[in-house]
Amino acid sequence: MSFDVAAVRGQFPILSEIIDGLPVHYLDNGASAQTPLAVIDAVRHYETTGRANVLRGVHRLAERATESYENARAQVATFLGVPTMEIVFTGGCTAAINLVAYSYGSLLKPGDRILLSEIEHHSNIVPWQLLRSRAGIELDMLPVTTDGRIDLEALPRLLTPRTKLVSLAHVSNVTGALLDVRAVVEAAKSVGARVMLDGAQRAPHGPLDLPSLGVDFYAFAGHKAYGPNGIGVLWGRPELLDAMPPFMGGGSMIGRVTLAETTWAPSPRRFEAGTPAIGPAIGLGAACAWMQALDWTGAHDHEMALVQRLMDGLQKIDGTQIFGPASLQNRYPVVSFMLDGVHPHDVAQTLDSFGVAVRAGHHCAQPLMDRFDLDGTTRVSMAPYNDNSDIDALLAGVAHAAKTLR
Ligand SMILES: Cc1ncc(COP(=O)(O)O)c(C=O)c1O
Numbered sequence: 001m002s003f004d005v006a007a008v009r010g011q012f013p014i015l016s017e018i019i020d021g022l023p024v025h026y027l028d029n030g031a032s033a034q035t036p037l038a039v040i041d042a043v044r045h046y047e048t049t050g051r052a053n054v055l056r057g058v059h060r061l062a063e064r065a066t067e068s069y070e071n072a073r074a075q076v077a078t079f080l081g082v083p084t085m086e087i088v089f090t091g092g093c094t095a096a097i098n099l100v101a102y103s104y105g106s107l108l109k110p111g112d113r114i115l116l117s118e119i120e121h122h123s124n125i126v127p128w129q130l131l132r133s134r135a136g137i138e139l140d141m142l143p144v145t146t147d148g149r150i151d152l153e154a155l156p157r158l159l160t161p162r163t164k165l166v167s168l169a170h171v172s173n174v175t176g177a178l179l180d181v182r183a184v185v186e187a188a189k190s191v192g193a194r195v196m197l198d199g200a201q202r203a204p205h206g207p208l209d210l211p212s213l214g215v216d217f218y219a220f221a222g223h224k225a226y227g228p229n230g231i232g233v234l235w236g237r238p239e240l241l242d243a244m245p246p247f248m249g250g251g252s253m254i255g256r257v258t259l260a261e262t263t264w265a266p267s268p269r270r271f272e273a274g275t276p277a278i279g280p281a282i283g284l285g286a287a288c289a290w291m292q293a294l295d296w297t298g299a300h301d302h303e304m305a306l307v308q309r310l311m312d313g314l315q316k317i318d319g320t321q322i323f324g325p326a327s328l329q330n331r332y333p334v335v336s337f338m339l340d341g342v343h344p345h346d347v348a349q350t351l352d353s354f355g356v357a358v359r360a361g362h363h364c365a366q367p368l369m370d371r372f373d374l375d376g377t378t379r380v381s382m383a384p385y386n387d388n389s390d391i392d393a394l395l396a397g398v399a400h401a402a403k404t405l406r
Pocket residue numbers: 030031092093094095121123124169171172173198200201221364
């Protein structure tokens with residue numbers, strides 16, 4: 001049976017909005033995806049029937065809230081294929097990477113090295129630069145190929161016995177390229193380095209099996225994976241998390257506090273200081289359950305057919321150039337392009353007048369833009385609820401921009 005995109009669309013009320021007389025052609029999912037009714041209902045259920053703080057009250061509402069919060073942790077764990085108590089709720093993907101940079105980073109010594117790449121989002125660069133300033137570690141950068149992939153041929157040259165961690169985007173937020181995780185893990189292991197993946201752009205495209213990937217840390221954001229804002233996830237190997245000092249201090253993350261000293265709770269509590277984002281965590285759990293139930297074989301084929309339709313259509317418009325893998329192999333539905341002589345912001349503005357939402361600019365990847373001497377790109381990022389009408393509206397808008405702005 002073919003993938004029923006209409007049935008999926010029907011679960012996202014915002015997609016049938018009319019704004020200023022225009023339909024919603026939402027192709028900015030890489031920035032934030034839309035939220036299905038299952039998530040909206042789960043958050044509403046918590047707010048209307050179980051709102052209380054977690055892990056501290058003895059009354060029934062507190063117990064209900066705690067149960068829902070911990071159930072959300074289990075839903076996220078199932079989505080990632082790992083045990084429940086290995087999931088740490090964070091404020092987002094950025095917060096998860098900062099947690100590792102701070103806490104794992106505090107175990108590193110001056111002269112230790114961390115390997116990143118030129119394709120990374122700023123949130124997988126800046127936390128490590130902050131660590132470099134604090135701790136005297138060194139950063140190395142894998143280059144990027146002209147078709148927008150991390151160049152893994154440089155791994156043997158850049159991995160050294162001082163490399164403690166390799167932290168890379170699982171899927172690029174600019175080019176959609178999928179990382180060859182197996183090759184990275186194998187090479188990193190040969191020098192005893194750990195591997196962290198920034199899964200912000202991969203998690204929204206279906207369940208993962210982290211044990212089979214063989215990585216050590218994995219981070220993603222709720223709002224890009226059909227969940228609420230203000231929530232994200234860090235998964236880490238338990239022996240690593242338990243050896244790491246806390247990132248933030250406060251309530252809930254302690255074993256025992258005296259005025260002289262404090263002991264820490266085991267992970268994940270150690271890393272969840274203060275009242276967590278309870279409603280958003282419950283929403284993210286529902287989003288993971290929603291993704292778990294989707295037919296991803298069908299959804300992936302559908303998303304890739306949209307990528308092909310988009311690429312074929314762009315190639316017919318004079319002056320467009322795609323930045324990223326030309327084939328559908330090892331890529332996800334994020335496509336960046338340039339229109340000769342037209343600034344990406346102007347392209348995006350024209351598209352908005354066609355009801356099409358895209359992202360334009362540097363995509364928080366300024367080093368990548370510098371490397372290819374780009375002002376920016378226009379980025380189309382898709383989700384399973386997108387359909388041919390979204391792509392056709394976009395192509396009509398780009399054709400109009402090509403005719404009127406050049
Ligand atoms: C690849 C990648 N990593 C990290 C992030 C940061 O996510 P957040 O801002 O939700 O923390 C993003 C967001 O665009 C991203 O695309």
